[in-house]
Amino acid sequence: MNQTIFRDAYRPYPYHIPHLWLRFDLGLAKTTVRSRFTVQTEQPGTPLCLDGEDIQLLGIWVDGQPLKPEQYDLDHHALRIPLTQASHQIEIESICEPAKNTTLMGLYQSGQQLFTQCEAEGFRRITWFADRPDVLSRYTVELVGDKSQFPYLLSNGNLIEQEDLANNQHRALWEDPFAKPSYLFAIVAGDFDCREQVIQTQSGRSVTLQLYSDKGDYDKTEWAMQSLIQALRWDEQRFGLELDLDRYMVVSAADFNMGAMENKGLNVFNAAYVLAQPETTTDQSYQDIEAVIGHEYFHNWTGNRVTCRDWFQLSLKEGLTVFREQAFSADRMAHGLTGAAALSAQAVKRIDDVSLLRLAQFPEDAGPMAHPIRPNSYEEISNFYTATIYEKGAEIIRMFHTLLGETGFQAALRTYFDRFDGQAITCDDFMQVMDEQYQAQFPGLTLAAFRGWYEQAGTPKVSVHLHYDAAQQRACLTLTQQNPPVGIELLEQPIRPKAPLLIPFKLGFLQPNGTPLVVEHEGQRQHEFLLRLDQEQQQFHFEQVSARPILSLLRDFSAPIQVDYTYSTSDLMTLAKADDNAFARWQAIQELAQQTLCAPSATQADLQVLITVWEQLLQDKQLSPAYLSRALALPSVRQLLAQQRPMDPHALTQKHRHIEQQLAQHFQQTWLTLYQQLTQRLPTQYRPCASDAGLRALRNLVLKQLVLAQHPDAFALAQEQYQKANNMTDQWGAFNVLVHYAPPALRQQQLLQFYEQWQHNALVIDRWFGVQATAPYFDVAQAQALSQHPAFHLRNPNRARALIFQFCTHNITAIHTEAGYDFWQQQVLALDALNPEIAARLCRVFDNWAQYVEPLRSQLKQRLQSIAAHQPLSTNVSEIVRKALTIE
Incomplete structure (x- = not known):
């Protein structure tokens, strides 16, 4: 039975651990870790309880004396050492096995390199320690490894010394000047290319920025470096926050469960959010890299300098940092623009953020795992790294900003940092600061009723x-x-x-x-x-x-x-044509589209409403191409399903395709003219700026419309765009429509050609798997066959997401079949044996099984019951399945 952890059961850790010294003798198969730390307590006689998982204990010393096995208590998850004094020195030696660690938590192998991932509870897979966020210690880390295999030995903070040793070994000594919880600890060892730049902070300090990537990827890291510099400058100018370290490092990893991790001064990133060059990276990926680089950098203050008391407070750091990331991205999209153009660019960012919230978080709020942004209980904390914590958490912060205004919000944040710097705190502490500022600005009013946003689940x-x-x-x-x-x-x-x-x-x-x-x-x-x-x-x-x-x-x-x-239809049409608030105008367009798509039987009059609105949009010369690319796109089937009860994916998909084709055919000549105009407007040299990206986004949308309209020149235009493309955005836009809609012979030709061109680029081949997984004709048999491709590896999270997740999440027609549900069940269990965290995320795809029409509802319930009965089953998957089956 899974253990439930409750927020109101929190108790402070009875020991203070001011400093932790660690020595790593590094190896891929076996790494020996020796730790030394002093524990201090005001409760002498309290046993010292340390966390550990999947590591081999070699020895324990208390005040220099070795302990025999009968002098301590050891199980699979905890080490308990009886202590008698107010202060003791503890030493522990243990072994972990990075090559066997398929969970990618703790110390693990990727390629021939070593990485760590410690959030939320990965440090316990490295050594026995108090692996909880409210234990803050200063770390000194000594790394020893083979100089040929691990020429770079990296850890948090400042490099104190390094030297060569006998037998081709070398060592590096690192010291982090700031106390931190164990989840922010990191080491990296391996051979890398290193891009380095020294810049001056606003106070005049010189700081070194370093970006490490696989050998041969140096030329793909310039954009990430520039994004880091932009984030650093933006945080100085917008929030008055300066980098507090002399060195800041980002490392790219091929195998990584998440997007990135904000370890103090040593960020480890999924390679997808670091590597970029025009030939292999889309505009969206350029924007994503800039955003994620910014997100992890902003964590240096909102998460690292001020951190969480316990994991129930996760949104304290994540919601605030996502809000800062969104503000940064909006400013970057509007960079160089003024007036209406700048507002339009920022509105596009707001549209994208809200679309993600509605697609990912609103269904979560309506499902069995619905939880407040500060949960009251959990069984497996990694299951709560959710859209609720991140995206809804950011909306909560945005509401504070809306209520206080920019000046008031900035004043409140200054108080927040002054009061809590270097501490592990709670969401209540943050709310208290916001409330104090609000009462100062609006005497007689408080934010007391705002606390419910932290305590209640659901979308009001x-x-x-x-x-x-x-x-x-x-x-x-x-x-x-x-x-x-x-x-x-x-x-x-x-x-x-x-x-x-x-x-x-x-x-x-x-x-x-x-x-x-x-x-x-x-x-x-x-x-x-x-x-x-x-x-x-x-x-x-x-x-x-x-x-x-x-x-x-x-x-x-x-x-x-x-x-x-x-709304009356005429009022919505007025808003869609003339609302001076760009977001609200887009929303009116979406509502008109939803009315047509979700009507029991859409009439020609319903379709004519959309035609009229789209004609008005296409004639409005004030609208940017980026805005038009959002406004002229129908809500996806997934978005519509989230609002339908009961959910009938097959009927909705059929209707969506029918209306999409009718609209495309009506505007067929308009699309051709617009495509030609956009082609002429696009500069010949690629730039990843927002204005050019908007032109490319609109042109790719128009190309798809021409294909859907069955224009006789559509596939020829797509092939011409593919062949002439000097950037991945243009190539991908053409490739996507050819793979999804071209006749089988042409489609197969393009798939082979694309693979041959990019087979040595892992991130591009991820896309190659994903575009097939989401194709309208792609079925379970093809998914199973593609999973046997030599380039497919279930252990790599990016590759699993590219094929398995894309198919199960976005291929609405194929997945909602008996064979599709069997495939999903098989993949959940296969992943659970390797990487429970990734398996749990795949399991969440159908935690809302009870909201589907019959017989899909019963078929999904049967698969969930089968997963629940499987042994062994991780805590991650078990919690989700049990809660999904409990709440119908």
Whole structure:
């Protein structure tokens, strides 16, 4: 039976460990680790309990005296040492086996190199220690290894000394000047290319930035280095935060469970978020690299200098850092632009962030694993590295920013760092600082009702009712919020009632002709307001409303909620044509598309509405290509399924394809003209800037529309674009439509040609697997056959995500079959034997099984029951399956 850990059971660790000395004698098959540390306590006689997993204990010394096995207690997960004094020196020697560590947690082998991943509980796979975030120690690390095999020996902090030893061995001594929890510890050993740049911080200090990659990849790391410098400068200018180390290192790893890890001063990255060059990297990957580099760098303050007391507080660091990453990316997308162009670029970033939230987090909030951004319990902490913690957590921080404004939010953060620097704290500590600032700005008001965002799961729904009195020129807006128990909350006995949340609700008023409508509210005359909704139901009154207003609701997505308001089709069309808030305009376009796609039987009149809106968009010369590429794209089947109950994937897919083709055929000549215009506008030299990326994104969308419209020249245009492409974005756009829609002979020819060209580039071949996995014709038999390809390796997370995850998540037609569900079950169990963390993520694909139509619902339940009965089964997968089956 899995052990459940509860937040309210937290107790401080009884020992203080001010300093930890570690020596590693490195080897791929076997690494010997010797640790030495002093423990101090105010509770003499308390046993010292240390965490350890899958490591071999060689010896223990207390105050220099060796302990016999009968003098301590050892099991698979804990080492308990009886102690009698207030202070003792502990030494432990142990062995770990990196080559056998397929979990990629702790110390593991990738290629001929060694890496560590310690968040959340990986350090216990390296040596016995107090592996919890509230134990902060200063680390001194001595690394010893073969000079030929491991010419680079890296760890956190500053390099104190290095020397050659006998027998071709060498050593490096590292010291981190800042106390940190064990999850931020890192070592890397191997042979790399190193890109280095020395820059000056805003205070005038010289700092060395280093980027390590596999031999031969040096020329692919320039963009990552420039992204790191941009992130460093942005954090100085926007938040006044300066790099606190003399050296900052980023290392690229081919095998990595996550995107990257913010280990203090030594970030380990999935190679997909480091390596870039125009020929092999798409615009989206360039943006992703810049964002992830920024994210991990920003963690240096929001996560490292101020860290979590326990893992229930995970969103304390992740939500705040994702918010900072999103702000950084938005500023980078608007770089060099002014006025409406800059606002449009930032709106595109907001659209992308909200689309991800709705696609990944809203379904999570409606499923059996729904949890608050600060959970109350867990069985396996790695299962809670979720879209709720990250993306919804960022929306919570954004609401603080919305309520306080930029100046107030910055003031609150300065207080936060001044008060808590060097400490492991809680979400309550962060909220307290925000509340103090809010009360200072708005006397008589508090953020007390905001605490519910940390305590409640689910996506709140706000119903909106408008009453307009034309004679009095008054409008009354009634907002009602609902957030019934969901997910884990349903397991609580008794089920606790939920208090109303504080929701910042931004709205605007438009005239029937689409121009802004200025009204009066609480002494202010304007057309946009930020309402404070903190009761179950509230009324807001507006005066001098000269016409029945068209409401532009939840502008900029000011809160992570769903809005229930009955728009007329004509009002939505007005918003889609003229709303001066770019996000709200896009939202109106999406709602019109959803109405057509989700109608029981879409009529020609429904389709004509979309045609009219798209015609208006295509005629609007003020819209950027990047914005048009989002506005002219229909919501995906996955997005629509998340809003359908019960979910019928086959019927929805069929309808989506039908309407998509009808729209494409209607605009066939328009697409051809636009494609030609965009081709002429694109510069010949590739630049990964936002403006050029927008042109390429729109051209690739238009190319797909031409193919869907069955234009006689479509495949010829795709082949021409493929052959002439001097960058992966153009090549990939053409390759994608050829693989998905071209006749079999042409498709096979392109697949072979692409593979031959890029077979030695692992990241590009990941894409090659993924494009096939998501093709409309691709079925289970083809998935099984492709999984036997010599280039496919289930152990590599990137390769598994490319084929298995893409097929199970995005190939709606093939996966929702009996054979598809069998394939998913088989892959969950195969991955569980290798890497439980990755297996659990695949298992989450169908934790919402109960929301599907029959017979899919029963078929999925049967597979989940089979997984649950399998032995052995990891804690990671077991928790998800059990909770999924408990909550129907």
